[in-house]
Amino acid sequence: xGVGAVLDxxxxxxLTQRAALEVTGHNIANAETEGYSRQSVSLSPxxxxxxxxxxxxxxxxxxxxxxxxxxxxxxxxxxxxxTLGDLSARDEYLGILQSVFNETExxxxxxxxxxxxxxxxxxANNPGGTAERLAVVQHAEELVSLIGARRDQVVxxxxxxxxxxxxEVDSVNDMLSQVATLNNEIVGMEAGGxxxxxxxxxxxxxxxxxxxxxxxxxxxxxxxQTTVFIAGRLMVDGGNSYELDTDSSGGQLSITWHGSLPTxxxxxxxxxxxxxxxxxxMLQDTLPGCVTxxxxxxxxxxxxxxxxxxxxxxxxxxxxxxxxxxxxxxxAAMSAAAxxxxxxxxxxxxxxxxxxxxxxxxxxxxxxxxGSTITITAGMTLNQLATAIDGVNGLSASVTNxxxxxxxxxxxxxxxxxxxxxxxxxxxxLGINTFFSGHDAGTIAVSATADNVTASQVxxxxxxxxxxxxxxxxxxxxxxxxxxxxGTTQTFGEAAGELLGDIGxxxxxxxxxxxxxxxxxxQLVARRDSQTGVSLDEELSNMLxxxxxxxxxxxxxxxxxxxxxxxxxxx
Amino acid sequence: MRVTExxxxxxxxxxxxxxxxxxxxxxxxxxSGKRLxxxxxxxxxxxxxxxxxxxxxxxxxxxxxCEAWKGWLQSTESxxxxxxxxxxxxxxxxxxxxxxxxxxxxQRTMAAEEVNNLLExxxxxxxxxxxxxxxxxxxxxxxxxxxxxRNGTGDITAVTYQGDDGHHELKLxxxxxxxxxxxxxxxxQGSADVFATLINLRxxxxxxxxxAIAGTMADLQNCTANFSAKVADVGSKVNRxxxxxxxxxxxxxxxxxRLSEIEDTDMIEAITALQAKQLNYQAALQAASTTQQLNLxxxx
Numbered sequence: 117x118g119v120g121a122v123l124d125x126x127x128x129x130x131l132t133q134r135a136a137l138e139v140t141g142h143n144i145a146n147a148e149t150e151g152y153s154r155q156s157v158s159l160s161p162x163x164x165x166x167x168x169x170x171x172x173x174x175x176x177x178x179x180x181x182x183x184x185x186x187x188x189x190x191x192x193x194x195x196x197x198x199t200l201g202d203l204s205a206r207d208e209y210l211g212i213l214q215s216v217f218n219e220t221e222x223x224x225x226x227x228x229x230x231x232x233x234x235x236x237x238x239x240a241n242n243p244g245g246t247a248e249r250l251a252v253v254q255h256a257e258e259l260v261s262l263i264g265a266r267r268d269q270v271v272x273x274x275x276x277x278x279x280x281x282x283x284e285v286d287s288v289n290d291m292l293s294q295v296a297t298l299n300n301e302i303v304g305m306e307a308g309g310x311x312x313x314x315x316x317x318x319x320x321x322x323x324x325x326x327x328x329x330x331x332x333x334x335x336x337x338x339x340x341q342t343t344v345f346i347a348g349r350l351m352v353d354g355g356n357s358y359e360l361d362t363d364s365s366g367g368q369l370s371i372t373w374h375g376s377l378p379t380x381x382x383x384x385x386x387x388x389x390x391x392x393x394x395x396x397x398m399l400q401d402t403l404p405g406c407v408t409x410x411x412x413x414x415x416x417x418x419x420x421x422x423x424x425x426x427x428x429x430x431x432x433x434x435x436x437x438x439x440x441x442x443x444x445x446x447x448a449a450m451s452a453a454a455x456x457x458x459x460x461x462x463x464x465x466x467x468x469x470x471x472x473x474x475x476x477x478x479x480x481x482x483x484x485x486x487g488s489t490i491t492i493t494a495g496m497t498l499n500q501l502a503t504a505i506d507g508v509n510g511l512s513a514s515v516t517n518x519x520x521x522x523x524x525x526x527x528x529x530x531x532x533x534x535x536x537x538x539x540x541x542x543x544x545x546l547g548i549n550t551f552f553s554g555h556d557a558g559t560i561a562v563s564a565t566a567d568n569v570t571a572s573q574v575x576x577x578x579x580x581x582x583x584x585x586x587x588x589x590x591x592x593x594x595x596x597x598x599x600x601x602x603g604t605t606q607t608f609g610e611a612a613g614e615l616l617g618d619i620g621x622x623x624x625x626x627x628x629x630x631x632x633x634x635x636x637x638x639q640l641v642a643r644r645d646s647q648t649g650v651s652l653d654e655e656l657s658n659m660l661x662x663x664x665x666x667x668x669x670x671x672x673x674x675x676x677x678x679x680x681x682x683x684x685x686x687x
Numbered sequence: 688m689r690v691t692e693x694x695x696x697x698x699x700x701x702x703x704x705x706x707x708x709x710x711x712x713x714x715x716x717x718x719s720g721k722r723l724x725x726x727x728x729x730x731x732x733x734x735x736x737x738x739x740x741x742x743x744x745x746x747x748x749x750x751x752x753c754e755a756w757k758g759w760l761q762s763t764e765s766x767x768x769x770x771x772x773x774x775x776x777x778x779x780x781x782x783x784x785x786x787x788x789x790x791x792x793x794q795r796t797m798a799a800e801e802v803n804n805l806l807e808x809x810x811x812x813x814x815x816x817x818x819x820x821x822x823x824x825x826x827x828x829x830x831x832x833x834x835x836x837r838n839g840t841g842d843i844t845a846v847t848y849q850g851d852d853g854h855h856e857l858k859l860x861x862x863x864x865x866x867x868x869x870x871x872x873x874x875x876q877g878s879a880d881v882f883a884t885l886i887n888l889r890x891x892x893x894x895x896x897x898x899a900i901a902g903t904m905a906d907l908q909n910c911t912a913n914f915s916a917k918v919a920d921v922g923s924k925v926n927r928x929x930x931x932x933x934x935x936x937x938x939x940x941x942x943x944x945r946l947s948e949i950e951d952t953d954m955i956e957a958i959t960a961l962q963a964k965q966l967n968y969q970a971a972l973q974a975a976s977t978t979q980q981l982n983l984x985x986x987x
């Protein structure tokens with residue numbers, strides 16, 4: 117032991133305090149780095165050496181540089197972040213959906229419906245008036261284009277969300293492979309016992325970002341590697357990562373996983389939370405719900421209006437009528453799905469239902485006062501119906517390319533014809549003498565011309581008057597009728613209101629939850645950061661502390677130097 | 688708690704952000720005048736607002752219906768009143784007068800000519816049009832209600848009804864309908880046929896036959912009774928339409944008020960809230976800038 121020992125101590129002190137200052141500098145430099153955790157040095161005295169009967173210290177040593185980290189707080193934040201990601205994704209698209217369905221303006225669906233029904237009352241007030249007839253067709257065109265536009269907007273939102281899902285899946289896969297790479301690097305760097313603080317921070321940040329995208333579970337293995345699961349499926353195992361895939365082959369977009377297995381499985385229903393979870397909820401529930409709501413409304417509108425319309429008569433009787441629907445198989449029962457008729461299930465072919473057809477000569481006089489009854493027999497096919505109508509004196513009927521055409525047969529003395537009393541709904545289902553064509557929000561269209569708008573009804577003696585507005589009134593009455601729309605008994609107005617209400621309620625609830633979740637995360641992050649974040653004041657005071665220690669050690673060096681000089685200069 | 692700079696910055700950011708979005712929302716509510724900007728602002732209110740809008744359109748239509756048919760009913764009323772006052776009452780006076788044995792054949796012939804004119808007048812009143820539609824023709828309102836058959840000298844020998852038995856209806860409300868027309872048969876050929884009676888009276892006067900003249904008196908009496916009853920009925924319908932229009936106007940006013948209550952911004956409340964938020968925002972900015980200055984670095 118000698119002065120050399122003092123020099124040794126001085127050297128450890130200088131090196132250690134400089135290292136501590138470096139850590140402080142690293143902290144200050146990364147004060148605003150995302151995901152950075154505060155690092156600190158832990159120092160201990162070096163092993164003492166005996167000098168005679170006493171033990172003398174040999175200086176200071178740097179044991180490790182550790183990071184302030186709270187695994188529980190981080191995982192808790194990640195979990196809440198997943199929920200927030202889900203809510204944010206839905207909030208964004210519900211916002212867009214709300215502006216699509218925004219009825220707080222005058223052009224809303226319910227208002228257009230009211231204008232449409234009002235148009236029928238105008239026709240009823242003056243059935244012979246061309247202006248009123250044109251107006252109701254115009255109202256119908258506006259209504260139809262509004263319903264169609266709504267549906268188109270929802271469908272285009274759907275495809276936008278789908279592309280977001282694909283992007284999100286790509287980014288999750290990318291981050292998963294980075295986690296696997298970091299797993300390897302961390303194990304490599306920590307082989308000597310040191311802690312790879314910055315790499316661990318990076319890995320935590322990646323896991324946090326994955327949480328934002330999708331609900332994720334992870335835990336650290338004893339060797340320092342993190343194992344990651346999504347939807348209960350293994351995604352990162354040590355240095356290996358597996359990918360999520362998207363599959364839209366079934367028309368629906370699904371998320372699949374196959375891991376190390378040869379075949380993929382659909383895990384869409386198990387994906388929970390994160391933006392992906394939110395997008396999937398939109399794709400599986402919200403958006404299809406909007407489309408179904410619009411489709412149900414349009415389908416009921418088409419059928420109910422057509423049911424009444426098809427039993428009326430326009431400005432003049434018909435000379436020829438062709439169905440707007442197409443039967444895939446005219447030899448199948450019209451009430452069976454095989455017929456390919458969209459409203460096949462609405463046809464009553466119990467044998468008790470029938471319709472009446474009235475044929476007029478060139479002078480407008482009925483050939484048979486009271487008309488001819490055509491009974492819709494059980495399992496009647498379109499071809500059989502054509503034969504039955506063809507059998508009526510003054511009419512000819514045939515089926516071409518799945519479409520029934522009924523015409524007045526001049527050879528049999530018929531010049532025009534009209535329908536009434538269709539208790540079987542077959543005319544509405546086929547689209548004969550109907551107002552609308554189509555069967556849902558995407559296909560609904562106006563098929564009647566102003567003159568064909570059936571404001572009137574045939575009287576018991578088969579005659580009809582131009583001033584008769586009973587049929588128009590019967591259609592206007594649909595406005596206040598409670599009908600089965602989408603399985604619920606309600607009016608058309610209520611159905612339109614429900615569409616709006618459902619979106620409004622969902623958006624309001626998601627918005628509220630999102631606000632709540634954000635505040636909660638703010639608090640959790642503040643609590644975590646109070647442990648792991650960098651405080652500049654603290655770092656500055658540490659800096660002073662280490663600086664002074666360094667200065668003092670340097671002073672010690674001078675003293676040791678003086679001591680050596682004293683020894684050397686002794687004579 | 689140990690407070691780091693990032694906690695402070697994040698706090699400042701999220702608080703200012705929240706205040707900003709509140710201020711933006713209030714600003715929009717004030718400048719647009721609408722409290723309900725999106726359905727999610729108040730889903731229940733948005734749905735009722737839409738239902739009210741639909742109802743307002745329906746009520747406008749009810750008013751239009753009432754106005755459209757009021758004119759029709761008034762034409763009906765005036766055609767029938769005129770027939771009663773100008774035609775039937777005058778015919779009764781003539782019949783009563785000429786029944787008296789003091790009148791000569793030539794005086795009765797002159798009276799017959801007057802009755803003939805009354806008959807022509809009655810046919811023309813029976814063919815009254817409103818808006819180009821024959822009001823007494825039932826549903827066949829594009830054809831004349833009554834067609835007169837004339838003999839070689841141009842005199843009416845018979846009047847036939849050409850319309851049908853259809854009754855127009857109008858929609859007064861969701862479930863209320865009202866018949867708004869009389870067929871020519873009901874109005875002119877009810878318990879006694881006005882035209883046939885006038886033809887009989889004219890012919891009896893021409894024939895100078897007091898017994899036949901007396902024979903028309905009972906029919907004329909029946910015509911009067913029928914017309915009085917029908918005119919009263921039509922008159923009460925006109926009143927019902929007037930009443931309906933005023934009810935609709937009241938309901939519309941109430942619904943418009945309700946709509947405004949649901950949708951419109953309460954300006955006083957919104958402006959007060961905006962001022963409070965602005966104050967809050969300024970205070971937050973002040974606090975943030977003060978916090979920035981608290982830093983050990985400035986003292987080293």
